[in-house]
Amino acid sequence: xxxxxxxxxxxxxxxxxxxxxxxxxxxxxxxxxxxxxxxxxxxxxxxxxxxxxxxxxxxxxxxxxxxxxxxxxxxxxxxxxxxxxxxxxxxxxxxxxxxxxxxxxxxxxxxxxxxxxxxxxxxxxxxxxxxxxxxxxxxxxxxxxxxxxxxxxxxxxxxxxxxxxxxxxxxxxxxxxxxxxxxxxxxxxxxxxxxxxxxxxxxxxxxxxxxxxxxxxxxxxxxxxxxxxxxxxxxxxxxxxxxxxxxxxxxxxxxxxxxxxxxxxxxxxxxxxxxxxxxxxxxxxxxxxxxxxxxxxxxxxxxxxxxxxxxxxxxxxxxxxxxxxxxxxxxxxxxxxxxxxxxxxxxxxxxxxxxxxxxxxxxxxxxxxxxxxxxxxxxxxxxxxxxxxxxxxxxxxxxxxxxxxxxxxxxxxxxxxxxxxxxxxxxxxxxxxxxxxxxxxxxxxxxxxxxxxxxxxxxxxxxxxxxxxxxxxxxxxxxxxxxxxxxxxxxxxxxxxxxxxxxxxxxxxxxxxxxxxxxxxxxxxxxxxxxxxxxxxxxxxxxxxxxxxxxxxxxxxxxxxxxxxxxxxxxxxxxxxxxxxxxxxxxxxxxxxxxxxxxxxxxxxxxxxxxxxxxxxxxxxxxxxxxxxxxxxxxxxxxxxxxxx
Amino acid sequence: xxxxxxxxxxxxxxxxxxxxxxxxxxxxxxxxxxxxxxxxxxxxxxxxxxxxxxxxxxxxxxxxxxxxxxxxxxxxxxxxxxxxxxxxxxxxxxxxxxxxxxxxxxxxxxxxxxxxxxxxxxxxxxxxxxxxxxxxxxxxxxxxxxxxxxxxxxxxxxxxxxxxxxxxxxxxxxxxxxxxxxxxxxxxxxxxxxxxxxxxxxxxxxxxxxxxxxxxxxxxxxxxxxxxxxxxxxxxxxxxxxxxxxxxxxxxxxxxxxxxxxxxxxxxxxxxxxxxxxxxxxxxxxxxxxxxxxxxxxxxxxxxxxxxxxxxxxxxxxxxxxxxxxxx
Numbered sequence: 006x007x008x009x010x011x012x013x014x015x016x017x018x019x020x021x022x023x024x025x026x027x028x029x030x031x032x033x034x035x036x037x038x039x040x041x042x043x044x045x046x047x048x049x050x051x052x053x054x055x056x057x058x059x060x061x062x063x064x065x066x067x068x069x070x071x072x073x074x075x076x077x078x079x080x081x082x083x084x085x086x087x088x089x090x091x092x093x094x095x096x097x098x099x100x101x102x103x104x105x106x107x108x109x110x111x112x113x114x115x116x117x118x119x120x121x122x123x124x125x126x127x128x129x130x131x132x133x134x135x136x137x138x139x140x141x142x143x144x145x146x147x148x149x150x151x152x153x154x155x156x157x158x159x160x161x162x163x164x165x166x167x168x169x170x171x172x173x174x175x176x177x178x179x180x181x182x183x184x185x186x187x188x189x190x191x192x193x194x195x196x197x198x199x200x201x202x203x204x205x206x207x208x209x210x211x212x213x214x215x216x217x218x219x220x221x222x223x224x225x226x227x228x229x230x231x232x233x234x235x236x237x238x239x240x241x242x243x244x245x246x247x248x249x250x251x252x253x254x255x256x257x258x259x260x261x262x263x264x265x266x267x268x269x270x271x272x273x274x275x276x277x278x279x280x281x282x283x284x285x286x287x288x289x290x291x292x293x294x295x296x297x298x299x300x301x302x303x304x305x306x307x308x309x310x311x312x313x314x315x316x317x318x319x320x321x322x323x324x325x326x327x328x329x330x331x332x333x334x335x336x337x338x339x340x341x342x343x344x345x346x347x348x349x350x351x352x353x354x355x356x357x358x359x360x361x362x363x364x365x366x367x368x369x370x371x372x373x374x375x376x377x378x379x380x381x382x383x384x385x386x387x388x389x390x391x392x393x394x395x396x397x398x399x400x401x402x403x404x405x406x407x408x409x410x411x412x413x414x415x416x417x418x419x420x421x422x423x424x425x426x427x428x429x430x431x432x433x434x435x436x437x438x439x440x441x442x443x444x445x446x447x448x449x450x451x452x453x454x455x456x457x458x459x460x461x462x463x464x465x466x467x468x469x470x471x472x473x474x475x476x477x478x479x480x481x482x483x484x485x486x487x488x489x490x491x492x493x494x495x496x497x498x499x500x501x502x503x504x505x506x507x508x509x510x511x512x513x514x515x516x517x518x519x520x521x522x523x524x525x526x527x528x529x530x531x532x533x534x535x536x537x538x539x540x541x542x543x544x545x546x547x548x549x550x551x552x553x554x555x556x557x558x559x560x561x562x563x564x565x566x567x568x569x570x571x572x573x574x575x576x577x578x579x580x581x582x583x584x585x586x587x588x589x590x591x592x593x594x595x596x597x598x599x600x601x602x603x604x605x606x607x608x609x610x611x612x613x614x615x616x617x618x619x620x621x622x623x624x625x626x627x628x629x630x631x632x633x634x635x636x637x638x639x640x641x642x643x644x645x646x647x648x649x650x
Numbered sequence: 651x652x653x654x655x656x657x658x659x660x661x662x663x664x665x666x667x668x669x670x671x672x673x674x675x676x677x678x679x680x681x682x683x684x685x686x687x688x689x690x691x692x693x694x695x696x697x698x699x700x701x702x703x704x705x706x707x708x709x710x711x712x713x714x715x716x717x718x719x720x721x722x723x724x725x726x727x728x729x730x731x732x733x734x735x736x737x738x739x740x741x742x743x744x745x746x747x748x749x750x751x752x753x754x755x756x757x758x759x760x761x762x763x764x765x766x767x768x769x770x771x772x773x774x775x776x777x778x779x780x781x782x783x784x785x786x787x788x789x790x791x792x793x794x795x796x797x798x799x800x801x802x803x804x805x806x807x808x809x810x811x812x813x814x815x816x817x818x819x820x821x822x823x824x825x826x827x828x829x830x831x832x833x834x835x836x837x838x839x840x841x842x843x844x845x846x847x848x849x850x851x852x853x854x855x856x857x858x859x860x861x862x863x864x865x866x867x868x869x870x871x872x873x874x875x876x877x878x879x880x881x882x883x884x885x886x887x888x889x890x891x892x893x894x895x896x897x898x899x900x901x902x903x904x905x906x907x908x909x910x911x912x913x914x915x916x917x918x919x920x921x922x923x924x925x926x927x928x929x930x931x932x933x934x935x936x937x938x939x940x941x942x943x944x945x946x947x948x949x950x951x952x953x954x955x956x957x958x959x960x961x962x963x964x965x966x967x968x969x970x971x972x973x974x975x976x977x978x
Binding site: 088089090166167168240241242245246249250257258259262276279280281283284310313314315316318319322323325326328351504505506507508509510511513543 | 680681682686687688689690705706709710733736737739740741742743746747750751806809810813814822824826829922923924925926928932933936940941945
């Protein structure tokens, strides 16, 4: 039974302690027995303005088992956004309707709009069986044609996407999508793409279900010869702009800026997210295709009201005065925890625990490919990095900066993950200033007259570490402590607080000595392995030129050393291995090599964030992963959240 | 007078060009461009932008063009068809975004101006006429306190009290039901019922300095012979004060009208952000931070245009009010 094997094949078996009682989903095996619907919709049906429920739902709608209990209809859920570029705040809550999705534990991919699927043995062909009878929010049927249209006509249109999104291209070739019948589509990749199902469950995997053919085709020249004239009439310069402003894309604000665009989401836009908006209101989708265990159509909640705050402090004020129903975005930093805990009674809320999917709270990336040969030589010296690592007093740092809520850690999957690598995670975390000094002496960095060390060429050892204070204030504090620890072993470092665009430009130009960033890959090592080898052209900050070499297949950047090339090859192998045990074995080799090379210096295990849930909001798991790949709270299924009063 | 006005209007054209060019250059000066900032913003929530998408965004917005070409494309659009360009961030024509915000900004600016003057003028005159009286000390102490407290702090404190103690909805300029409604009488009423809080906060800080200016000017004028003469002729004290010394003392008020608008927009940024006001300031700040050039450029251009118009108005008013000023 291919489905069985494959469903298990994508399991990552990461264990999130205490996250019990998942909202398990299944497809109803029986014919649909008419359940309830929202009173407002029932009234519309009565008035003849909306077809009856049975005609709006699929014959076998997807059944969601509510997290705590079957809910009641009604209410408006209040949540906060920030001024601009916060479109993903909406996406995380509402736009989670891909072909497949994550389970609550972030360990396995479950059916969503595709009720089942088959994957060929070589992981190049994926056949998805769509739920029959699903409708877009305007009542138009959702079929295989929509999926084919979204990929073949939109995403593969080179005027619209000059490069195919990375998920949909393997070996430099874009995927091919064919319609088998009205409810079956086949994706064919040029080479093995074993991770495709997992990628499909992440936000960047939403393309196949993003563009309704009956609506979006009017913005493509292929279907509308007058498109240029229409674009001019709409006041934009080209048809591609018109398409984007009407149909959006996964991660741009215009996705939530058009009230006319049909979607498959539980709520649809009523007051759009446009420039200058002070709030975004979304209202229930009368054609939403999921029901609860008693056959009642979801969502329970009538409306979502996203207030737009320019300022996090005023968002906090709204939270503690009880004007927000669920919020973790923007307020989840550790520094807010005391305030939020103190005001639990006043604001009538409870706390939501976030399990970080990241591995490292603060990863120090020395630039091993530094432009200055002397600096490059110093950073590339493994014993130099090791000495610096054991010269850091991590317990002190964790106590002062992270209120004791962490443990010394280097890199790699989190301790609960089955691929956890003890050596990679814990080596060189014991504080020992004497030993660090001896190692530096031996490596040729002798102390000068002022107590600071000199490089073999006689220059003082001095470098700066870039950090963005507005983004990660805790990292600035951590670095200031590290600076004092390193001064004790004779190393002079400057905490270089800079603006974030400058931070990126310096990285892109390979002009940095060192930078810090939280290290990802704790629960999702396959999805973001940037710390394990030179994988991410902006994230693997210890060797940006190597990542360019990797991503451009050797055309740009700088050729990396053997151990990197080996890991790149291994990762490509892991990516095309469908069998989880085999894939794990390959990944473990990568961790072993990475532990041996010791390219990044970590401080401590990523600390969990938190959020708040109003006490009258139920069916919300109080412990969730915190990740972009698991776009919390979306996979906890907000459509089954409900108010008690 | 008409010649003067015409000349001034003509001079505005080259000034606006110079200003628009400078603004454009300044907005471009920080490292990176809109796409870098966009990626950085998303990365801040650990969200990832597809690498191919980023490259393609840059190409689509013409960010790889030299700056001069970008500038000329923009300014030509404005001149030839009143098109301020498209906001990168919102994919909307800039003109859709700015007008309502500018209108609300003007409403706020004018209300604050009126409130400030309404408080500062009488108190200033009073303090001058009753120099070193208890009332003088009281108002002076009070206004210095207002000057010393940063307005954003005042805003936060007032918001905290209103929200936590009284459960009031604060922030914004409209109640939820009117936020996206079209303009009507009810919406105007709603606007004014929300406007007083930001107006007071903004007025408090500027009142103190104006009181001092008014007081000092009045003290200069009061001992002058014409005042004594007028008094000797039997003019009532109130009419006397209003008719002569006050008119002269008003001079600095009128000549600062031109600065008022840019001051209110830049000075109220923090307050507008804290109070969540839908005025130009927060949108301008966002646009600058996102390096959303056309949107930010349009705002800067409009603010400059308003400043120029404001200075013209204050010159005309000065000529009307102060008999000592001549246009030649």
